[in-house]
Amino acid sequence: xxxxxxxxxxxxxxxxxxxxxxxxxxxRPISTDTTPITVExxxxxxxxxxxxxxxxxxxxxxxxxxxxxxMALMRRMEIAADSLYKAKLIRGFCHxxxxxxxxxxxxxxxxxxxxxxxxxxRDHCTFIGRGGTLLEVFAxxxxxxxxxxxxxxxxxxxxxxxxxxxxxxxIVGAQVPLGCGLAFAQKYSKDETVTFAxxxxxxxxxxxxxxxxxxxxxxxxxxxxxxxxxxxxxxTAEWRAAKSPAYYKRGDYVPGLKVDGMDAxxxxxxxxxxxxxxxxxxxxxxxxxxxxxxxxxxxxxxSTYRTRDEISGxxxxxxxxxxxxxxxxxxxxxxxxxxxxxxxxxxxxxxxTITQAKESPMPEPSKLFTNVYAKGLGVESFGADRKExxxxxx
Amino acid sequence: xxxxxxxxxxxxxxxxxxxxxFDSxxxxxxxxxxFSVRKRASFAVVRSDGIVNLNPNGRSAQRLVSxxxxxxxxxxxxxxxxxxxxxxxxxxALQEGLEEEMERDPRVCVxxxxxxxxxxxxxxxxxxxxxxxxxxxxxxxxxxxSFTGMGIGAAMTGLxxxxxxxxxxxxLLAFNQISNNCGMLHYTSGGQFTIPVVIRGPGxxxxxxxxxxxxxxxxxxxxIPGIQMVACSTPYNAKGLMKAAIRSENPVILFEHVLLYNxxxxxxxxxxxxxxxxxxxxxxxxxxTILTYSRMRYHVMQAAKTLVNKGYDPEVIDIRSLKxxxxxxxxxxxxxxxxxxxxxxxxxxxxxxxxLTAAITENFNDYLDAPIMCLSSQDVPTPYAGTLEEVTVVxxxxxxxxxxxxxx
Numbered sequence: 086x087x088x089x090x091x092x093x094x095x096x097x098x099x100x101x102x103x104x105x106x107x108x109x110x111x112x113r114p115i116s117t118d119t120t121p122i123t124v125e126x127x128x129x130x131x132x133x134x135x136x137x138x139x140x141x142x143x144x145x146x147x148x149x150x151x152x153x154x155x156m157a158l159m160r161r162m163e164i165a166a167d168s169l170y171k172a173k174l175i176r177g178f179c180h181x182x183x184x185x186x187x188x189x190x191x192x193x194x195x196x197x198x199x200x201x202x203x204x205x206x207r208d209h210c211t212f213i214g215r216g217g218t219l220l221e222v223f224a225x226x227x228x229x230x231x232x233x234x235x236x237x238x239x240x241x242x243x244x245x246x247x248x249x250x251x252x253x254x255x256i257v258g259a260q261v262p263l264g265c266g267l268a269f270a271q272k273y274s275k276d277e278t279v280t281f282a283x284x285x286x287x288x289x290x291x292x293x294x295x296x297x298x299x300x301x302x303x304x305x306x307x308x309x310x311x312x313x314x315x316x317x318x319x320x321t322a323e324w325r326a327a328k329s330p331a332y333y334k335r336g337d338y339v340p341g342l343k344v345d346g347m348d349a350x351x352x353x354x355x356x357x358x359x360x361x362x363x364x365x366x367x368x369x370x371x372x373x374x375x376x377x378x379x380x381x382x383x384x385x386x387x388s389t390y391r392t393r394d395e396i397s398g399x400x401x402x403x404x405x406x407x408x409x410x411x412x413x414x415x416x417x418x419x420x421x422x423x424x425x426x427x428x429x430x431x432x433x434x435x436x437x438t439i440t441q442a443k444e445s446p447m448p449e450p451s452k453l454f455t456n457v458y459a460k461g462l463g464v465e466s467f468g469a470d471r472k473e474x475x476x477x478x479x
Numbered sequence: 480x481x482x483x484x485x486x487x488x489x490x491x492x493x494x495x496x497x498x499x500x501f502d503s504x505x506x507x508x509x510x511x512x513x514f515s516v517r518k519r520a521s522f523a524v525v526r527s528d529g530i531v532n533l534n535p536n537g538r539s540a541q542r543l544v545s546x547x548x549x550x551x552x553x554x555x556x557x558x559x560x561x562x563x564x565x566x567x568x569x570x571x572a573l574q575e576g577l578e579e580e581m582e583r584d585p586r587v588c589v590x591x592x593x594x595x596x597x598x599x600x601x602x603x604x605x606x607x608x609x610x611x612x613x614x615x616x617x618x619x620x621x622x623x624x625s626f627t628g629m630g631i632g633a634a635m636t637g638l639x640x641x642x643x644x645x646x647x648x649x650x651l652l653a654f655n656q657i658s659n660n661c662g663m664l665h666y667t668s669g670g671q672f673t674i675p676v677v678i679r680g681p682g683x684x685x686x687x688x689x690x691x692x693x694x695x696x697x698x699x700x701x702x703i704p705g706i707q708m709v710a711c712s713t714p715y716n717a718k719g720l721m722k723a724a725i726r727s728e729n730p731v732i733l734f735e736h737v738l739l740y741n742x743x744x745x746x747x748x749x750x751x752x753x754x755x756x757x758x759x760x761x762x763x764x765x766x767x768t769i770l771t772y773s774r775m776r777y778h779v780m781q782a783a784k785t786l787v788n789k790g791y792d793p794e795v796i797d798i799r800s801l802k803x804x805x806x807x808x809x810x811x812x813x814x815x816x817x818x819x820x821x822x823x824x825x826x827x828x829x830x831x832x833x834x835l836t837a838a839i840t841e842n843f844n845d846y847l848d849a850p851i852m853c854l855s856s857q858d859v860p861t862p863y864a865g866t867l868e869e870v871t872v873v874x875x876x877x878x879x880x881x882x883x884x885x886x887x
Binding site: 236238246304 | 588614617619620622624625626627628629630631632633634635636637638655656659660664665666667668669670671672673704705707727728729
């Protein structure tokens with residue numbers, strides 16, 4: 086990777102003797118260090134109907150460490166979810182995001198919590214990126230009260246309204262018109278914010294996507310459609326499902342950008358560029374070239390339609406966490422041991438949270454009937470005698 | 480989608496058989512003066528020569544006061560010019576309700592095909608685009624799935640879109656959005672999001688519109704959890720239900736009927752809404768409860784005249800709220816009359832009548848003296864030929880026969 090190192094004017098020199106904590110002799114206090122570093126992305130951007138952004142990305146040690154920690158947390162969380170599923174504590178559907186973490190963290194680095202994100206069912210890590218807690222994730226996955234949707238949504242229905250995370254949708258492609266509706270509301274309220282509507286390569290062939298794109302382009306909505314292309318729509322490779330797998334070009338009259346989705350910095354650059362573009366010129370499509378290590382869901386081994394060599398090849402060459410680790414080490418921002426300590430700490434955090442989540446109780450039976458309607462209309466009020474509660478549980 | 484209905488009956492009467500029987504039957508004997516005059520007033524209508532006929536008999540228009548229809552009762556000697564309120568057609572009532580709500584709350588917006596510049600294919604949104612601008616009255620391309628989804632997405636952030644399906648049947652293309660997103664998001668998000676959308680449009684069997692444009696979607700949507708469904712039938716309840724639906728935090732589907740847009744009625748000047756979950760008592764009675772909604776209300780009222788002549792005293796309730804049913808009003812009626820007849824325009828199989836029969840049987844079985852009778856449309860695609868189309872839908876003569884059978 087080509088690296089260029091810029092020293093800032095405030096003389097923070099490499100000081101081996103600057104103590105931060107007694108046990109870890111850090112080179113410098115990296116947790117608050119915002120010295121700008123410029124990194125070149127390894128893969129150039131390819132663009133359609135627009136000018137590609139520059140390959141030089143501005144970052145700083147604090148951000149890189151945050152990337153590392155967040156991605157390690159997400160990776161650990163997904164692997165823990167895998168074990169929980171096999172232990173039958175998580176049931177139904179569980180779609181894991183490991184391998185694709187760079188998209189979630191890179192996007193968050195480029196935007197604010199006032200911008201909206203909406204995605205499909207592979208939403209655990211996006212939820213964490215938006216500020217969701219681990220406890221809410223695990224409790225929801227196990228169907229407990231402490232979950233983000235009170236246990237009533239499940240793996241595919243994570244939402245966080247206060248940080249504008251709109252879910253969490255099970256039907257492929259249905260979230261894209263919703264996302265364009267969010268963008269419409271942003272334009273209506275003149276918020277100067279944008280919406281990122283994420284979908285997969287499988288959903289890219291849905292008609293409603295093109296319908297929504299047409300309307301967004303017509304009405305100049307600040308909608309950014311992000312195709313997380315992990316090259317497989319469940320078991321079908323992209324070349325078997327799409328006549329034109331160049332998803333960033335599929336918008337035709339809408340500009341598009343193809344991004345290396347395993348590089349968190351490239352994702353950050355692309356999202357920043359897209360946000361500026363969308364606020365001025367309307368919708369844009371981003372195609373994130375990414376990869377998932379697990380199968381489509383827990384019931385899919387993931388090896389019947391692709392070779393194990395391919396999976397391990399990507400893991401060795403393009404893994405997003407390894408990339409950031411190498412970047413941190415080569416810039417001397419932290420030692421090998423410090424990074425391993427972060428990973429250990431993350432692992433402990435995940436394990437502790439799982440224990441805590443397991444203690445959270447299941448929802449009360451009466452909660453079956455709450456939140457069907459706002460203000461509790463329906464079953465409780467409309468018995469034969471309005472005052473009588475008619476809902477009887479089996 | 481090819482049939483653009485410009486004002487179905489600007490010149491044509493609602494139903495030739497209906498208006499003829501009303502106009503010709505001037506000396507109808509009725510123990511309840513109010514009901515017949517009320518019907519007369521609301522029917523009176525725009526005839527083919529454009530003459531507006533309000534009170535053919537010159538009788539006073541004493542409004543029928545019922546639980547859900549809270550209007551002022553007019554004095555017996557009031558003449559039409561000094562009566563309170565103003566007269567308008569049903570589509571104008573809808574427009575008035577919509578306009579008042581848009582003025583009251585800047586978050587209300589309208590989206591649909593041809594609602595803006597064209598003014599709406601049934602003129603419900605006429606003039607709104609000029610008044611509120613293109614950002615609040617949005618002309619969408621022909622893409623029901625996505626613009627319904629967009630409306631729902633906008634509602635998640637707090638906007639209050641009113642989504643119009645040019646014909647209810649076209650909303651089948653948006654079924655996924657209505658069922659999964661509209662109905663379920665409040666629940667699956669644990670209460671974080673409310674979806675205050677109103678989805679409205681004309682449905683029902685019209686005048687030889689063909690099978691695809693004569694659909695009754697209330698039967699398809701009725702089991703979606705999380706939505707409310709209401710059907711309007713008079714200008715008064717059309718405006719009231721429209722306003723209540725817009726103000727409601729829940730998604731509401733407002734079913735209008737293609738043939739009812741030109742009904743005329745005098746409605747109050749002041750602000751009013753109709754309770755979304757309440758049924759309307761159209762005609763109190765003693766012998767049999769007839770439950771109906773939308774256009775069939777008028778067939779029932781026509782049959783009621785014949786029935787009254789024959790000595791029966793039917794109680795007619797316009798259920799209005801298709802989901803949830805107003806079992807309170809219905810229950811009280813069943814406890815009084817002990818006989819139920821449901822007259823609906825839905826198909827026999829899986830329609831609103833089928834659900835209502837089940838609900839009444841479950842709750843009020845002890846009060847019934849006879850099995851519930853349900854008259855619905857035939858389980859066939861609506862044919863084009865006029866004579867066949869007439870037979871698909873329930874006609875007043877069938878209602879009379881059914882009541883006679885029920886009251887034996």
